[in-house]
Amino acid sequence: MTESSMPRPGNVTTPLLSVKGLRTWFHTFGGIVKAVDGVSFDVAPGEIMGLVGESGGGKSMIGFSIMGLIDPPGRVEAGSIEFGGRDLARLGEDEMRSIRGKEIAMIFQDPMTALNPLYTIGNQIEETLALHTTLSARERREKAIEMLHKVGIPQPEQRLHHYPHQFSGGMRQRVVIAIAMIARPRLLIADEPTTALDVTIQAQLLRLMRQQVEESGTSLILITHDLAAVSQMADTIVVLYCGRIVERGPAGDIIARPRHPYTRGLIDSIPHETDIDGAKRRLSQIPGNVPDIRKLPPGCAFAPRCPRASGLCRMQDPVLSEREGTGDGQGPRRLHATACHHPLTVSP
Amino acid sequence: MFGYMIKRLIQMVVVLWAVSVLVFVMMSFTGDPTFMMVPLDATDEQIAQARRILGLDESHLVQYWRFLSNMAQGDFGRSFVFRQPALTLILERLPATLEIVFLAMALALLVAIPLGVYAGANPGKPASRAVMAGSLVGISLPGFWLGMVLIFIVAVKLQWLPSSGRGPTTEWFGLRVSFTSWEGFRHLILPAITLSIGTLAILMRIIRAEMVEVMKQDYIKFARAKGATAKGILFKHGLKNALIPLVTVFGLMLGDLIAFATLTETIFAWPGIGKLLVDSIYRGDRPVIVVYLMFVALMFVVVNFVVDVAYALIDPRIKIK
Ligand SMILES: Nc1ncnc2c1ncn2[C@@H]1O[C@H](COP(=O)(O)OP(=O)(O)OP(=O)(O)O)[C@@H](O)[C@H]1O
Ligand code: SF4
Ligand SMILES: [Mg+2]
Numbered sequence: 001m002t003e004s005s006m007p008r009p010g011n012v013t014t015p016l017l018s019v020k021g022l023r024t025w026f027h028t029f030g031g032i033v034k035a036v037d038g039v040s041f042d043v044a045p046g047e048i049m050g051l052v053g054e055s056g057g058g059k060s061m062i063g064f065s066i067m068g069l070i071d072p073p074g075r076v077e078a079g080s081i082e083f084g085g086r087d088l089a090r091l092g093e094d095e096m097r098s099i100r101g102k103e104i105a106m107i108f109q110d111p112m113t114a115l116n117p118l119y120t121i122g123n124q125i126e127e128t129l130a131l132h133t134t135l136s137a138r139e140r141r142e143k144a145i146e147m148l149h150k151v152g153i154p155q156p157e158q159r160l161h162h163y164p165h166q167f168s169g170g171m172r173q174r175v176v177i178a179i180a181m182i183a184r185p186r187l188l189i190a191d192e193p194t195t196a197l198d199v200t201i202q203a204q205l206l207r208l209m210r211q212q213v214e215e216s217g218t219s220l221i222l223i224t225h226d227l228a229a230v231s232q233m234a235d236t237i238v239v240l241y242c243g244r245i246v247e248r249g250p251a252g253d254i255i256a257r258p259r260h261p262y263t264r265g266l267i268d269s270i271p272h273e274t275d276i277d278g279a280k281r282r283l284s285q286i287p288g289n290v291p292d293i294r295k296l297p298p299g300c301a302f303a304p305r306c307p308r309a310s311g312l313c314r315m316q317d318p319v320l321s322e323r324e325g326t327g328d329g330q331g332p333r334r335l336h337a338t339a340c341h342h343p344l345t346v347s348p
Numbered sequence: 349m350f351g352y353m354i355k356r357l358i359q360m361v362v363v364l365w366a367v368s369v370l371v372f373v374m375m376s377f378t379g380d381p382t383f384m385m386v387p388l389d390a391t392d393e394q395i396a397q398a399r400r401i402l403g404l405d406e407s408h409l410v411q412y413w414r415f416l417s418n419m420a421q422g423d424f425g426r427s428f429v430f431r432q433p434a435l436t437l438i439l440e441r442l443p444a445t446l447e448i449v450f451l452a453m454a455l456a457l458l459v460a461i462p463l464g465v466y467a468g469a470n471p472g473k474p475a476s477r478a479v480m481a482g483s484l485v486g487i488s489l490p491g492f493w494l495g496m497v498l499i500f501i502v503a504v505k506l507q508w509l510p511s512s513g514r515g516p517t518t519e520w521f522g523l524r525v526s527f528t529s530w531e532g533f534r535h536l537i538l539p540a541i542t543l544s545i546g547t548l549a550i551l552m553r554i555i556r557a558e559m560v561e562v563m564k565q566d567y568i569k570f571a572r573a574k575g576a577t578a579k580g581i582l583f584k585h586g587l588k589n590a591l592i593p594l595v596t597v598f599g600l601m602l603g604d605l606i607a608f609a610t611l612t613e614t615i616f617a618w619p620g621i622g623k624l625l626v627d628s629i630y631r632g633d634r635p636v637i638v639v640y641l642m643f644v645a646l647m648f649v650v651v652n653f654v655v656d657v658a659y660a661l662i663d664p665r666i667k668i669k
Pocket of ligand 2: 260261262300301302303304306307308309310313318339340341342343
């Protein structure tokens with residue numbers, strides 16, 4: 001947390017990515033699924049942003065919307081995705097293709113399925129360079145070896161000739177990270193990059209990713225439902241519920257002083273190490289389930305599960321309103337926004 | 349790899365042996381060829397002599413043993429009709445059949461792969477629906493009917509292509525082939541198209557189904573996230589994965605083509621082994637039928653062996669032990 005509240009060079013400059021009013025909807029037979037419904041956030045150069053929320057909240061769809069990889073029946077209905085002076089939501093497929101992999105890269109949740117089983121990993125790493133650079137085959141190979149070395153794959157010269165099935169899950173995810181990072185993208189979207197792996201490897205890979213983005217000055221959107229992971233890495237946190245942002249702000253501020261009852265619930269359900277047996281235990285869990293996104297209740301979507309819900313909550317949508325972030329004395333002023341009629345008050 | 353080869357070789361011999369038993373049983377219990385050999389007014393004495401010459405007076409077990417040991421020495425007997433070794437007859441006509449079978453297979457692959465990939469990659473589009481509907485027609489059209497329609501329209505009405513026979517042949521590595529001359533090739537076209545339609549339609553549906561499945565995979569989306577081109581995604585990442593299950597049915601397809609070639613050859617009076625088989629069945633020319641069956645069985649086991657090896661070569665996850 002101390003790390004994340006340190007001023008980063010990016011905070012004062014113009015954002016690298018600016019998402020405004022993004023709506024990504026799926027037109028299904030059962031009705032419109034508003035997977036992303038009016039989401040806005042900025043990512044500064046070099047910033048690590050955590051995107052958290054329960055399953056189905058729309059985290060992946062935000063990532064895919066930025067990448068221009070929403071497939072029918074889905075569609076970006078409205079909003080803008082400004083990146084480096086261009087609105088990605090309005091770019092054609094050809095222009096988008098030259099950005100994917102080169103300027104914006106993405107890491108998928110499941111390393112077991114993200115690599116093509118029929119090609120060597122060397123081939124798959126080089127492919128990114130072949131697509132986006134004019135390097136010769138030999139230079140590409142050298143870069144691939146260097147990158148594999150960086151992500152901690154032993155004997156990269158030999159491993160280059162191996163197929164994905166010859167790697168463990170953790171090693172495959174390292175390969176995927178290498179593929180994503182090799183063209184030195186300006187923005188990396190990591191969609192739950194470690195959830196499919198076991199705990200010790202999770203920590204290793206998160207550390208590795210953080211080191212890589214810091215080294216190259218890449219901005220990172222870290223998608224996860226694990227608030228604990230994000231609290232250690234992120235500069236800012238965006239909390240998503242049913243396709244909408246419920247809370248957004250500096251990471252330290254959000255973890256220490258959440259204002260939205262949903263965020264509070266997420267924080268309370270982070271497992272803690274108990275002194276006695278060392279086992280992890282959830283202190284509490286948010287009651288109830290995520291509602292069907294096609295049949296959201298009127299008013300606040302969280303109302304059925306919220307301990308603070310009132311009549312007003314069930315009638316009127318709370319809007320995301322910004323307030324000055326509290327706490328962190330140093331660093332530029334960051335805004336802390338919450339969409340709640342009855343936000344938790346900051347204890348003095 | 350060596351051990352695997354030996355194992356497969358033994359398997360192949362066992363299969364061929366089983367086929368030989370089947371063929372022998374079928375032949376022994378379906379009619380007596382003696383009457384093909386003797387004049388209509390033959391005396392009992394003459395008939396008995398013919399039976400002795402044919403070896404039919406001995407027990408089935410002895411007959412089978414002789415059948416097997418002769419075959420092992422490459423002796424399949426002489427055709428009753430042509431008075432020539434049956435094996436020579438088959439081998440002489442084999443190039444004609446292989447020619448239309450290979451051309452039909454090539455045609456099927458050449459058309460089925462692009463169409464199947466297109467239809468699989470763009471499931472909802474009207475063009476892919478049209479392709480799918482067309483493939484249904486292709487599957488349900490009886491081949492002989494299609495052959496006759498082609499003869500009627502292309503050969504008789506338009507007079508673009510010849511309707512029957514093989515045309516001029518030239519010697520090519522010791523084989524008599526048609527495709528080397530333009531006139532010979534013209535004779536090949538209609539039979540090859542007729543033969544390929546059914547296989548083409550089935551192949552296309554398989555490729556489409558595989559492509560639909562493959563395009564949903566994570567690695568396809570990841571390739572897109574890398575910035576791969578549409579062509580790279582379809583052909584590099586998609587098609588190769590979709591082809592793996594196809595390789596396994598390839599042997600069956602080839603079998604289908606060889607079997608169906610009998611019909612096509614008959615319609616187009618194409619002098620291949622299929623037509624020879626049909627003629628031999630009419631004439632009760634037993635040795636020729638036997639060679640044909642054994643030969644086709646051999647071809648099957650060899651093709652399947654080759655297919656298995658090819659399968660291991662394109663899929664790195666499969667290791668031959
Ligand atoms: N093809 C589709 N058709 C209809 N709805 C879809 C489709 N794809 C996604 N959705 C819906 O979009 C919503 C958001 O999905 P998304 O994958 O972004 O959630 P997520 O927050 O990433 O969840 P998880 O933690 O499980 O990955 C979900 O409710 C899902 O049902
Ligand atoms: S608006 Fe009301 S129901 Fe929604 S989170 Fe705030 S207090 Fe709970
Ligand atoms: Mg997701």
